[in-house]
Amino acid sequence: MNESLHLWLIPLLPFAGFLINGILGRRLPKSLVTTVALLAPLGSFGVVLNAAMASGAALPHIEAFRHSWINAGALHIDYSFVLDQLSLVMLLVVTGVGFLIHIYSAGYMAHDEGYARYFSYLNLFLFFMTVLVLAGNALLMFVGWEGVGLASYLLIGFWFQKPSAANAGMKAFVVNRIGDFGFLIGMFLLLGTFGTLSFNVIAAELAVKPAWTGGLLTAIALCLLIGATGKSAQLPLYVWLPDAMEGPTPVSALIHAATMVTAGVYMIARTHFLFDRSPFALLIVATVGAVTAIFAATIALVQTDIKRVLAYSTVSQLGYMFLGCGVAAYSAGIFHLMTHAFFKALLFLGAGSVIHGLGGEQDLRKMGGLRHHMPITFWTMTVAVFTIAGFPPLAAFFSKDAILYAAFLQGTSGKIFWFIGLVTALLTSFYMFRLWYLTFLGERRAGGLEDHGAPVHARSDTKLVLESEHPVHESPWSMLGPLVILAVLSIGGGWIGIERFASYLAPSAGPLSVEAGSASLEWTLAGLAVVAALLGWFIAHRMYSARPETPERLAASMSGSYKLLLHKYWIDELYGAVIVKPILATSRFVLEWIVDVAILGGAAWLLGGIATLGGAILQRWQSGNLRSYAAWLTAGAAVVLLYVLWAYSPASLSAFFNHGAGH
Amino acid sequence: MIPISWYLLLSAALFCLGVVGFLIKRNLITVFMSIELMLNGVNLSFVAFAHEWHLVKGQIFVFFVMVVAAAEAAVGLAIIIAVFRARSTLAVDRIDLMKL
Numbered sequence: 001m002n003e004s005l006h007l008w009l010i011p012l013l014p015f016a017g018f019l020i021n022g023i024l025g026r027r028l029p030k031s032l033v034t035t036v037a038l039l040a041p042l043g044s045f046g047v048v049l050n051a052a053m054a055s056g057a058a059l060p061h062i063e064a065f066r067h068s069w070i071n072a073g074a075l076h077i078d079y080s081f082v083l084d085q086l087s088l089v090m091l092l093v094v095t096g097v098g099f100l101i102h103i104y105s106a107g108y109m110a111h112d113e114g115y116a117r118y119f120s121y122l123n124l125f126l127f128f129m130t131v132l133v134l135a136g137n138a139l140l141m142f143v144g145w146e147g148v149g150l151a152s153y154l155l156i157g158f159w160f161q162k163p164s165a166a167n168a169g170m171k172a173f174v175v176n177r178i179g180d181f182g183f184l185i186g187m188f189l190l191l192g193t194f195g196t197l198s199f200n201v202i203a204a205e206l207a208v209k210p211a212w213t214g215g216l217l218t219a220i221a222l223c224l225l226i227g228a229t230g231k232s233a234q235l236p237l238y239v240w241l242p243d244a245m246e247g248p249t250p251v252s253a254l255i256h257a258a259t260m261v262t263a264g265v266y267m268i269a270r271t272h273f274l275f276d277r278s279p280f281a282l283l284i285v286a287t288v289g290a291v292t293a294i295f296a297a298t299i300a301l302v303q304t305d306i307k308r309v310l311a312y313s314t315v316s317q318l319g320y321m322f323l324g325c326g327v328a329a330y331s332a333g334i335f336h337l338m339t340h341a342f343f344k345a346l347l348f349l350g351a352g353s354v355i356h357g358l359g360g361e362q363d364l365r366k367m368g369g370l371r372h373h374m375p376i377t378f379w380t381m382t383v384a385v386f387t388i389a390g391f392p393p394l395a396a397f398f399s400k401d402a403i404l405y406a407a408f409l410q411g412t413s414g415k416i417f418w419f420i421g422l423v424t425a426l427l428t429s430f431y432m433f434r435l436w437y438l439t440f441l442g443e444r445r446a447g448g449l450e451d452h453g454a455p456v457h458a459r460s461d462t463k464l465v466l467e468s469e470h471p472v473h474e475s476p477w478s479m480l481g482p483l484v485i486l487a488v489l490s491i492g493g494g495w496i497g498i499e500r501f502a503s504y505l506a507p508s509a510g511p512l513s514v515e516a517g518s519a520s521l522e523w524t525l526a527g528l529a530v531v532a533a534l535l536g537w538f539i540a541h542r543m544y545s546a547r548p549e550t551p552e553r554l555a556a557s558m559s560g561s562y563k564l565l566l567h568k569y570w571i572d573e574l575y576g577a578v579i580v581k582p583i584l585a586t587s588r589f590v591l592e593w594i595v596d597v598a599i600l601g602g603a604a605w606l607l608g609g610i611a612t613l614g615g616a617i618l619q620r621w622q623s624g625n626l627r628s629y630a631a632w633l634t635a636g637a638a639v640v641l642l643y644v645l646w647a648y649s650p651a652s653l654s655a656f657f658n659h660g661a662g663h
Numbered sequence: 664m665i666p667i668s669w670y671l672l673l674s675a676a677l678f679c680l681g682v683v684g685f686l687i688k689r690n691l692i693t694v695f696m697s698i699e700l701m702l703n704g705v706n707l708s709f710v711a712f713a714h715e716w717h718l719v720k721g722q723i724f725v726f727f728v729m730v731v732a733a734a735e736a737a738v739g740l741a742i743i744i745a746v747f748r749a750r751s752t753l754a755v756d757r758i759d760l761m762k763l
Contacts (some may be wrong), residue, residue, distance in 0.1 A: 388751075624759035630685055 005051040007063045007081040010091065011130040014044040017123035025116025027635075034106050034542050041102050041126055052088055052457050060084035060508065062136060062200070069139075077197060082510040088335060090133045090266055093341045097258045098126050100482035105250040107478030108356060113445050118158060118248065124259040129259055133266065138187050138197040141267065145183065145231065147209040148260045149176045155255060157348035158248040168243040175240040187221030189216065203273045215278045224267065225288070226634035232321055234263025235292045238315050239572055245307040249352030251275035252307060254292035256342040257314045257348050265321040265337050269330040269509045276328060276510065285412065286326025291418040293319030295569075297427035299433075302565045304557075305362050307350045308333035313388065314344055316424060320403055323417055329406030330509040331502035335494075336399035342493045343387040343396055346486035350381035353483065354439060354476040364435065369444040373472040377481045378440045385436045387490045389429035389533045390528075398494030400425065401526045402502075404511075408525055411516050422532055429536025444472075532645015670711035677704030691743055691753040695736075702732050 017040030026034050034383055036217070051061075065078035083091075104123060109118050128151055132144025149172075157169030194202050206212065233241035246258045266434060268275060268285065293316045297642040300312035317340050324333030355362055357374050371378040387394040390401070404425075409550055472516070474480070502512035541551045555562045565575070619630070681701030688694050706725045713721030747753055 626755040626758065627686060632685060634682055 003576060004063065005054060005061055005083065007048060007051065007061075007083055007134060008065075009047045009181040010044045010134065011127045012093070012129070013047070013127035013210055014040045014041065014123040015397030018120045018127060020120075021116045022120035023124065025120055029083050030115060033116045033119060036104050037123060038099070038106065041095055041099040044126065044130065045092075045099050046092045046131070048088070048095050048352075051083055052092065059088070060200070061352050064136070068429055069255045070619075074195060077139050079140060080138035080198070082200070083134065085505050086266075086269055086334065086508040087133050087401060087507065091130065091533050094129050094133060094259050095126070096487075097341050097345050098129075098181075100485055101250050101254040101258075101345060101349070102440050104246075104253075104352070104479050104482040105201070107252050107476045109188065109248060110476075112248075114158065118155075120153045121158070122251070122254070125155065125255060125260070129263075132263055136198060136200065138190060138271075138474055139197070141270070141586065142180075142183060142187065143332050144182065145227075145263065146262065148255070149173060149180070149231070152176075152244070152255050152260055156244045158251065159249055159556060161244070165246040168240075168246040172240040172244050175237050176230045179237055179374050182223045182226025182230070184227075186220050186227060186452045189220045189223060198421065199270060206277065214280065217274055218281050220276040220282060221271075221278045224271055224274070225281065227284055228267050228322075229288060230264075231267075232261050232318050232322070233315050234264070234288050234318060235295060238296065239298060239575060241315055242308055242311040242568075247303070247312050249307065249348060249355060250310070253345045253348030253352065256311070261304065261314065262321065262337045262341070263316060265325060265333055268322075269334055272325075272328075272330045272510050275325070276441040282326050282328060284326075286407070286413070286417055288431040289319045289322025289324070290417045290424075291319070292316070292422050293323060294427070297424045297431065298563065299565055299568050300431045301427060303546060304364050306367070306435065306439065307362055308362050309350070309364070309431060310344070310347050310351060313347075313428065313431065316346065316428060319389070320400060320421065320424070323407060323421060324403035325411045327403075327407045327414060327417065328510070329403060329512050331505040332399065332402040332406050332507040334505060334509060335402055335501050336396070336500055339387075339395035339399040339490070341495045342392075342486055346384040346483060349479070349483055349486065350377050350384060353377040353479055354381075356475050357472050364438040366445055367439045368442045369440070370472065374474045376474060377483065379397045380480075380483040381440065382436065383460045383487040383490055385432045387534065388432050388601040390529055391533055392530065393495065395490050395492070395493075395494035395524075397529075398498060401522075401529055402459060402498035405517060405522050405525050406512065408521075409513075422528060425529055426532040426536045429533040430537075430540050432560060433537045433540030434544055437540060441545060442548070491604060551571050667711055667715045671708055673686070673713065674704045674708040679709065680704075688691075689754045689756060691746070691755055691758070695739055695743065696753060699732060702728055 015034050020036050023034055028036075040657075061083040062080060063083070064078050068076055068078040070077040102119070105118065107127060112118060122616065124421055125148060128144045128147025130144075135141035153169045153173045156172055157166045159165045159171075172566070174447055176394055190202065194205055230237045237286040239260065245252055247256070269628075275285065276531075296315035296319065297311045300309050300316065303309045303312060317336070321340070322337050324330070328377060351373065354367065354377060356368060357370070357377070358367065361367065383394070387396045390397050400421075404418050404421045407414045407421060410417070457644065473621055498512070505563060506512070564570070671706060671729050672725055681697045683697075684697030684700065686735070688697065706728055709721040709725045709728070713719065713725075743753065746758060750758060
């Protein structure tokens, strides 16, 4: 295609927004800050839409810049943006949902002192996220990958005055570093194997060698998987995501639910040609996904902080996407990524609206009965809850079933994965309806229910906790508008159907093979999933609506497992004891005392000592006494003179004088 | 015709007198005069050689030395006055700090 789609504008507009609001934001009037902040993602979204309309069948569209980035011997890396079906879908989600969340933020953060700073970070995030999505080679993707990590760090620690927020930001950054390390090693292996990092070139090279499987490709795929588990909060690197809820709620919605955390899934889909060649790596991906899905879902059962429930739910849903990728149904994984972006953003924004309306309260046990006070939030949240639970004809029903169906067709291990996914669907339905009942139905329990040994995460999310007796109110329309739009998308987002979606994505994400299945099998599995969702709803209804005293009795009778879940399997404590403490101890004893104090300190002390000693000796010549200088000068001149005399042999000198005397 | 070695011996004697005076005298003005003595000892050997070999270069060099010596005398005497005003002494072994 000759015409340019101006892909470079997509990341550049948010970057311009970042620069304007980041540098001038404090001095500009608030309305101007809002305008700039909202126009940037809107412009990007417009460019993406334009590209979507214009490109038609001409994908992939590659835009490479004239100047290459790195030229070193045989290594050539350029700035190239690739627009194919995969990145187009992802871009629509990122800029579209991103724009909605920008609007929401304008209402949610209206009273915050750091208004301009917040929007500059948010725009910065969009810049890096679009770079990540558009990148045509692994290194450029890595730039975006690290950049969204940076933006995530800045926004988690947005209220840096709170130590817990600052620590959560650092935790996210450090845990992500571990994953990034895997990504880097994977890139080095790619460079060593293919001599290039360009996705297209690698895919083309693999295409002409169909017999090449396993071995090195498995190693590369597993390294990339480590990177993906870090960014997408999968086992064993998921621990940062629940803590990331310290950030403002719109940030949790945009970065830690809808877009950034799905970057790992996107990366696997983008490099699917590598994973396709390694059945072992795919099995690991599917296992990680399935185990994470059920693991996080069980933790979500007992959490009492509304945002933490949603955070574990996100981890669990990301597990589904990994499961989808792991059974080579990449388009199903991306399909779920898309619907998840809609309903999880909606859930978070709805939760933000609840928190906003309650003046900063996040504890589920202190909510209840909010449906009368916040009708629009209630109805949109209801849509989201029914969607995530998997009821037809809502979006997640289609995407989740596509993954489970694809898993079921993958032999024995696939049947196990399918079963785990089905149980997870039951658990998901249960904890989401639990949240729904506790928040919106029943009677208001503000300050009610006493603490039964649970850690209370009653942090103030916004700066709105000025008066604790804040009257419950519905949120402004800048917040409700995005909720309504996302609710519509959550309802209809799945109607395109997995077949059409998969055939659209097939050129860039590989075909979805369902030859082994049949329509009747698909319907049976879908029916089972709906039964699981209904069962979860039924249990939640029994426990939290019909007989509200059941949960406490149950917690008391199964205190062991209840505590295990409440403390999140003590994973944080385990990591603390097994990894953090030894590293700290090593740093203190080996690095601080031996390396720093003994070796480096000793070397510095030795050098300083030599200099001091030299100075002590040499300073004797610098007495300041003019006559001693003169004496040295004379002595030196005498030495030079004697040397000259000796060098020009005494005979010639005496001959000269004799000659002179002879006159 | 006086042989050149006589001029040179006189030049060396003047130079050595200057060196000795430079080394042993305490008064800054005397030290300064010793420097002039050394310069003129050298000048003498320049003109002696110039005369011996009928070359004008040596004579020209002497003019340069005299110009430099004059400039040096002007600057040096000004410094000596400044030092005396600050310290009330011109004994070189008591002027041993570069700050006031």
